[in-house]
Structures are given as C-alpha cells and as structure tokens.
Amino acid sequence: MNEHVRVFQPDGPAMSPDELEAAIRAVGAERYHDKHEFHKLMHGGKLNKGQVAAWALNRYVYQEAIPRKDAAFMSRVHDRALRREWIHRIHDHDGMVPAEEEGGLERWLRLTDGLGLDRDYVTSMEGALPATRFACEAYVRFVVEQPLVVAVASSLTELFAPSIHRERISGMLERYDFINDPEMEYGRRRLNQAPRDANFALQFVRDHAKTRDLQEGCINAVRFKCNVLWAMLDALHLAYVQGMIPPGAYQPEA
C-alpha cells in the first residue's frame, strides 16, 4: 500500500553512531524540501514577485517560531552547559540588546521590505497560510513533547541547509531583478550558523541516542521536520502556483 511505511524496530539492536548518522542523512536525501516543486520553481527563477513575496511572508512564520521553539526546548533542559550552548540560537534569530547583532528575524524583514510587504502585516501573520502556522506550531510542540535527544535531532535538517542557502543566494540574485544583495543577508549569515549548530546537535545525538528506540525516534524526528518544511511548500504551491488561495490569506497584487 505504501512503500514508505516506516520499519520501526524499537526492540532491535542499537546502531553504531555512524550508522545512525548515515540513516539521518538518508532522510535528507529523500525528503528535504529542496526536492519540492515550489523550491525548484523559486530557485529556477520561474516565480513572479507576488509568489516570492508569498513565500517570504509565510517563511516569516517559520523564522518567528524558531526562537520560541528553542526557548521551549531550553525550558526542559536541566544541564546548564547544554542551555548555554543552545541559547545562542535564540540570539541568532532575535539579536542582542545592546544591539551589536540585529538577528535573523530583522534580516528576514529586510527581505520582506524589499518585496514590498508592510512590516506590520508580515509580523501580524494574518496573511500567512493556516497550514504554515499549523506546521510551525507542530514543531514548537514537538520539542516539548518528545524525549530530549529526539527534540535535538529535529533540528538536524540544518545538516542539509547550507546547500539550499548557497543555491538560494546566487539563484535569487541572478534570476529576480526585484531581489537585491542586502536582502540576501539572512541566508548568507546562516551559511556559517547552520553548520555550527548542526555539528553540535549531531554530536549530541550520536552521544546520547544509545538505544534503538531513541535512535528510531531521532531518525523519525528528522522525517517529521522535513514534513514541516515540505508541508509549508505544499501549501504555498496550491495557493500561489495553482491559485487556490484560502480565505483570508495574502493576495498578491495583480
């Protein structure tokens, strides 16, 4: 009925750390959202300004969820060393006061500014697709409800992120005359941040997921996270490529 049905063997023998890492990387090869049709259209220069604006507006919902997700995760962590490592993720997104670092959300809003979107409208999230908000909130809940190492594993899609950022920066600048260099600063910064975060999280998962049960949980966490990202592009595709915009969602100007 379904060739992708998960072979879940919680009582099976534990994998080695290398086997676990390979299984996690295989999820990305199969399911990361760079394989989605909307991604291909966007990076291939096939979208118009309104469609790219819809993407940026919806992706803001995800950016906005990330520091809340990291705070929700930290609320469960009793190990001070782990919290001290993790908190820089929140600063990466929210910046720091006094503002030596403006933060990723501010950089994202420069992109939505450049696309002609009103900041209050973007940050209100009123025009975002409901499916985007459901998917992002599912991620915030996931890191609260799952075992700690499984919650950490859900961040491991960052292993697959650098190539998408690199592709996005060059592709978007080259193919869309409505996108300018400063608006790509978010992705440029993530090129350094994502590998650092991913390497830390990967080492944590290799060290702490010692039973088959937890290992399967970690692999499934990466599938779950790929589903979050994929569902966001699915919703964008139906609304802004197929034209079935749900009631209340952002309407690009004609």
Place this chain on the structure above:
Amino acid sequence: MNEHVRVFQPDGPAMSPDELEAAIRAVGAERYHDKHEFHKLMHGGKLNKGQVAAWALNRYVYQEAIPRKDAAFMSRVHDRALRREWIHRIHDHDGMVPAEEEGGLERWLRLTDGLGLDRDYVTSMEGALPATRFACEAYVRFVVEQPLVVAVASSLTELFAPSIHRERISGMLERYDFINDPEMEYGRRRLNQAPRDANFALQFVRDHAKTRDLQEGCINAVRFKCNVLWAMLDALHLAYVQGMIPPGAYQPEA
C-alpha cells in the same frame, strides 16, 4: 493588501448575543469547507476510489483528534455540570463499554474498510498527510490554550455541519458505486448529534462571551476551525487531485 484582514476591536462595545451569533454564522457562510474545490469534486462524483480513500484516510486523523480535543478541553473545566454535558461528545466518538454504542470512530473505520484500506494502516496514521496531522493537533492545542468560552466557540463549525452530512450521504451513495449504505452511517448519526452539540455550545457562547474581547475571540475561533478544515482539503487537493503526493504519504493503487 488583503480584504480579509480582521477588524479586531477588543476595546469596542460588546455585541448583543444575537449580533454575536450572526457574526459567527457569517464566518461559516464565508469560510466553511463546503466551499472548497475538493469538497465540490467529491460531492459532485468527480473523484475516483483512490481519491475518496485518501480523503477518508486523512479525515480519520481528524476523527481521532476529536475525542482527544474534548478530553483536553474537559481537563480545564472546573464546572461539573459542564463536564457532564461535554463528556457525551467523547462517547459519541469512542463508544461505550459495555458496547451498547460502538462510536463514531468505529463507524468511520467501516467507511475506510469499504474503501479497501487496511485498518492498521489507517489507525497508524502513517499514510496521512503531514498537513492533516498538523492541522488536527493545532485544534487539540487550541482548546487548551484559549479562554474557555473561546475553546467552546471553536466547536461551532458544527452549526454548519448538518447540510454537509446530508449532502454527503445522498451524493456519495448516488454517485459512487464503491460506497455502500452502511458506510454512510457515520454521517447519518452526526445529523442528530451535531445540532444537539452545536445548540448547547452556541447557548454557552451567547451566555458567557460578554466582553468584546471574548466575542472577537469566539468569532476568530470559528475562523480558526474553518482554517483547520480548509487546510485539510487543501492538502488533499494538492496531493491527490494535482498529484503532488508528499514523501511517505498514502499512494492509491493505479
């Protein structure tokens, strides 16, 4: 930018109960999922068996969430009379032991049986669309996180349900030779259950949402719930009408 932007006036004058009810009913007229393209295709006899099976499989996720939603709601209720009224919703779905009443989930599984789906596969929810699961879990969370009367209001899409059930029963039986009468028992039962529940909830909202702030919250709760249902059909449409089935989701046989 968006003609549907909500006019939120939390400090405005309170509405009368009749005005509040009219505003809630207007949300249904604008946004209930009987206006969705997938709904029209399904009820118009335009889908094949695999597409209807995909719908039933995904809709199971919603059915399965409802008793958990009602339990989550009850976990917050200190008023014994309200809990005693509310609990019959859980029995409506889960049945009763000793089994004088099999419950709505069992009736739903007769529908998925009839469509040729394996019960273990359906109840595992492995093949359901991620967007479906995100939307349904958002509903479970909503009734925990929102003010009590707003949580009650989110059930008020049941005001709009009887006509959809009536239309579904006659339309599906007439137009699809792979659907038989016993499989429509779920909807037939809801024809009686939904109005009873909706009338109780509507009265509760009329009685308890006395400030403009709570009233706007209640109206918005119905919008939220319409979004949940709409997002489920959006996901089905993209996957099973447009053919963009996400990795891991149910693949109808050719």
